[in-house]
Amino acid sequence: MGVDFEKVDTIVDEYGCNRDSLISILQDVQNEYHYLPEDMLRQVARRLELPLIQVYGVATFFKAFSLKPRGEHMVRVCLGTACHVRGAPAVLDEVKRRLGVEPGETTKDMQFTLETVNCLGACALGPLLVMDDKYQGQMSPGKIRKVLRDYKKDAEGK
Amino acid sequence: MKKLRSPAELERLRDRIVGQHDPERPYVSVCGGTGCHAYKCEDVARALGNEIKQQGLGERVELKVTGCHGFCERGPLIVIYPEKIFYQRVTPADTSEIVSETIVKGKVIDRLLYAEPGNGHKARCEDDVSFYKKQQRLIFGNNGIIDPTNIEDYLAVDGYSALCKVLFDMHPEEVLDEISRSGLRGRGGAGFPTFRKWEAARNAPSYDGIRYIICNADEGDPGAYMDRSLLEGNPHSVIEGMIIGAYTMGSHHGYVYVRNEYPLAVNNLGIALDQARQYGFLGKNILGSNFDFDIKVSRGGGAFICGESTALMASLEGRIGEPRPKHIHTALKGLYGRPTNLNNVETWANVPFIISRGAKWYSTIGTEGSKGTKIFSLVGKINNTGLVEVPMGITLREMVYDIGGGIRGGKKFKAVQTGGPSGGCIPESLIDLPVDFDRLTEAGAMMGSGGMIVMDEDNCMVDMARYFVKFLTEESCGKCVPCREGLDRMLDILTDITEGRGKKEDIELLEELGDVIKEASLCGLGGTAPNPVLSTIRYFRDEYEAHITDRRCPAGVCKALITFTVDAVNCTGCRVCARECPQGAISGEKKEIHFIDQGKCIKCGLCRDLCKFDAVLVS
Numbered sequence: 062m063g064v065d066f067e068k069v070d071t072i073v074d075e076y077g078c079n080r081d082s083l084i085s086i087l088q089d090v091q092n093e094y095h096y097l098p099e100d101m102l103r104q105v106a107r108r109l110e111l112p113l114i115q116v117y118g119v120a121t122f123f124k125a126f127s128l129k130p131r132g133e134h135m136v137r138v139c140l141g142t143a144c145h146v147r148g149a150p151a152v153l154d155e156v157k158r159r160l161g162v163e164p165g166e167t168t169k170d171m172q173f174t175l176e177t178v179n180c181l182g183a184c185a186l187g188p189l190l191v192m193d194d195k196y197q198g199q200m201s202p203g204k205i206r207k208v209l210r211d212y213k214k215d216a217e218g219k
Numbered sequence: 220m221k222k223l224r225s226p227a228e229l230e231r232l233r234d235r236i237v238g239q240h241d242p243e244r245p246y247v248s249v250c251g252g253t254g255c256h257a258y259k260c261e262d263v264a265r266a267l268g269n270e271i272k273q274q275g276l277g278e279r280v281e282l283k284v285t286g287c288h289g290f291c292e293r294g295p296l297i298v299i300y301p302e303k304i305f306y307q308r309v310t311p312a313d314t315s316e317i318v319s320e321t322i323v324k325g326k327v328i329d330r331l332l333y334a335e336p337g338n339g340h341k342a343r344c345e346d347d348v349s350f351y352k353k354q355q356r357l358i359f360g361n362n363g364i365i366d367p368t369n370i371e372d373y374l375a376v377d378g379y380s381a382l383c384k385v386l387f388d389m390h391p392e393e394v395l396d397e398i399s400r401s402g403l404r405g406r407g408g409a410g411f412p413t414f415r416k417w418e419a420a421r422n423a424p425s426y427d428g429i430r431y432i433i434c435n436a437d438e439g440d441p442g443a444y445m446d447r448s449l450l451e452g453n454p455h456s457v458i459e460g461m462i463i464g465a466y467t468m469g470s471h472h473g474y475v476y477v478r479n480e481y482p483l484a485v486n487n488l489g490i491a492l493d494q495a496r497q498y499g500f501l502g503k504n505i506l507g508s509n510f511d512f513d514i515k516v517s518r519g520g521g522a523f524i525c526g527e528s529t530a531l532m533a534s535l536e537g538r539i540g541e542p543r544p545k546h547i548h549t550a551l552k553g554l555y556g557r558p559t560n561l562n563n564v565e566t567w568a569n570v571p572f573i574i575s576r577g578a579k580w581y582s583t584i585g586t587e588g589s590k591g592t593k594i595f596s597l598v599g600k601i602n603n604t605g606l607v608e609v610p611m612g613i614t615l616r617e618m619v620y621d622i623g624g625g626i627r628g629g630k631k632f633k634a635v636q637t638g639g640p641s642g643g644c645i646p647e648s649l650i651d652l653p654v655d656f657d658r659l660t661e662a663g664a665m666m667g668s669g670g671m672i673v674m675d676e677d678n679c680m681v682d683m684a685r686y687f688v689k690f691l692t693e694e695s696c697g698k699c700v701p702c703r704e705g706l707d708r709m710l711d712i713l714t715d716i717t718e719g720r721g722k723k724e725d726i727e728l729l730e731e732l733g734d735v736i737k738e739a740s741l742c743g744l745g746g747t748a749p750n751p752v753l754s755t756i757r758y759f760r761d762e763y764e765a766h767i768t769d770r771r772c773p774a775g776v777c778k779a780l781i782t783f784t785v786d787a788v789n790c791t792g793c794r795v796c797a798r799e800c801p802q803g804a805i806s807g808e809k810k811e812i813h814f815i816d817q818g819k820c821i822k823c824g825l826c827r828d829l830c831k832f833d834a835v836l837v838s
Contacts, residue, residue, distance in 0.1 A: 083537035084520050088479060122539045123520025125479055141441035142672045143598035145686050151824045158801060182444030183257045184598035185291035196257035203828040
């Protein structure tokens with residue numbers, strides 16, 4: 062089966078096939094697929110007439126990009142300074158232990174991807190955990206089980 | 220909307236907008252900053268809107284969702300004008316009463332007022348709240364008044380009048396002179412005099428006449444979010460500043476490089492740019508002045524290093540965000556090899572004020588070397604977390620105790636960390652230090668973008684140093700050896716110290732490494748990277764020594780050096796901790812004092828967190 066490049070081509074065209082817009086193009090491609098599939102990276106390189114190494118370089122340099130598929134739910138633990146001083150490391154440890162993955166990894170059942178972020182600017186809520194786009198403030202190790210359980214149920218209910 | 224073609228047309232429009240506004244008519248401003256969004260302020264706004272309609276006040280009361288009001292700790296916040304009644308921690312359930320009591324009858328609802336920590340005194344209006352009292356909200360003040368998605372709100376507060384003045388009454392040289400006399404210094408970190416940058420970019424030769432100006436909104440400093448709040452809450456002030464800068468430097472192309480992690484800021488900025496174009500403040504022949512300028516938005520890829528000018532420009536060109544040596548400044552050869560000026564969001568937002576009210580007025584605020592106000596994000600172990608704008612020269616004590624309301628939970632103040640990963644920690648002994656660019660640098664910290672993280676006795680300074688170095692090793696682009704390898708080595712040493720493997724000579728080695736990294740790194744990231752380590756050694760050497768010599772973490776943070784035990788007095792034998800312990804390390808029958816098996820304990824802290832009786836001790 063051939064790969065469908067229509068979506069990627071549309072995105073590239075939206076930016077006028079402009080090489081300078083590489084980062085924006087990759088952001089939009091990632092929004093579409095939740096990660097950057099290899100075929101799509103190759104297509105972006107072809108369309109922009111850029112060497113693949115440059116596209117790959119940008120895709121691996123910036124933290125926002127992922128070359129691996131991500132799970133159904135994104136678990137982001139804020140490790141900004143304000144969250145750190147309020148105990149974010151213990152929160153992260155507990156999330157790691159419960160999910161059995163390190164930051165950047167996805168659980169085997171593809172339900173959760175764990176990531177850390179450097180400050181989301183909601184410091185009054187620290188330590189902060191973001192489930193998908195939902196802010197869960199004033200976290201502590203003891204609250205993690207419930208937060209994850211709610212989402213597991215969610216996923217099973219579908 | 221037809222494009223405005225002259226200053227007279229703008230003034231006519233402004234008169235119409237102001238004329239429509241009845242100052243006596245009540246309006247409710249709901250804080251819509253990211254902090255309040257996290258508290259679900261949109262539900263409050265929706266409920267308020269419904270109540271206003273249901274109680275038949277539709278036409279008589281105006282409802283506005285504005286930018287960040289700054290007092291993030293107490294969100295969701297609302298302010299009811301014209302009396303400026305200030306309600307905090309508002310829920311949708313409160314809205315019916317707010318409309319029927321406060322708006323209709325003018326009665327204040329006591330439980331929604333803010334109570335001062337300490338004396339419990341209730342503050343009725345915003346101006347009475349101690350958090351706001353010592354602030355001078357020059358740049359940030361309009362955030363709570365205007366709807367950022369409506370340009371006419373900005374025009375109502377005299378928006379774009381500075382631009383008019385510049386375009387029609389001032390020569391670029393005069394603008395430059397005004398900025399120079401104001402004493403404005405860059406708000407992004409290093410505090411470089413703004414007019415110098417402008418002058419260099421204006422005078423630099425460009426073979427095809429193209430010059431660029433850029434707004435740096437890649438706010439990567441963890442714990443600082445004032446730039447985001449400005450872009451979210453008052454994007455036109457930044458845009459106006461940029462147009463004035465463009466006119467002064469003879470540039471027709473501008474960029475805003477903004478973090479993609481700030482979706483609301485990206486959104487509001489986009490709306491503001493569209494509206495500015497519609498009204499004729501951007502594009503060809505701005506307000507009929509024959510001056511052309513437009514702004515593009517570029518979303519960052521999430522790299523701390525891209526706050527550095529040359530890395531940012533590389534990223535704007537679609538390349539990897541690596542800095543280059545600055546033998547030739549970006550003012551001469553920056554973006555696409557053309558003269559380029561880069562200023563931070565807050566710096567741009569200062570410009571319209573300086574032009575409108577004059578350099579003379581502006582330079583009366585602040586200290587000898589640092590003029591104007593500065594927005595800080597006051598976060599960490601502080602009672603009143605939030606964004607505060609204060610005149611330069613205010614003391615740390617006023618920041619922490621008067622505005623910040625002191626330390627949470629009655630704990631003891633230990634230090635303030637300023638300047639993010641490039642800055643340093645300031646100890647309690649220097650709490651009367653006036654906060655400005657030069658004093659902070661002398662103290663071994665720096666202004667940075669304005670993050671101010673307050674720490675108490677429960678924070679370990681070695682752990683803090685390690686935190687920043689770890690952050691920087693991850694964010695170092697890896698191009699130059701001192702930063703890439705030096706920081707890695709620093710992290711190794713600090714990890715050893717925090718895990719109980721520290722050696723006596725480590726402190727000296729850290730200092731030596733720090734000096735080399737500072738001197739030999741390619742860019743500002745490496746050049747300032749050792750600051751968190753060097754400043755904590757300078758002021759908290761005893762904590763390093765306790766870790767190394769006594770194998771002890773005085774603050775009880777470093778896992779390898781602490782033990783969890785059960786306090787026999789407080790333990791009720793409820794078995795909650797024993798049930799939840801992931802290691803099965805806690806034993807004890809119901810109603811009997813429990814015991815933690817140190818051999819099994821992984822020090823996750825779950826037991827301490829779950830215990831309702833404070834019966835788990837850390838030593």
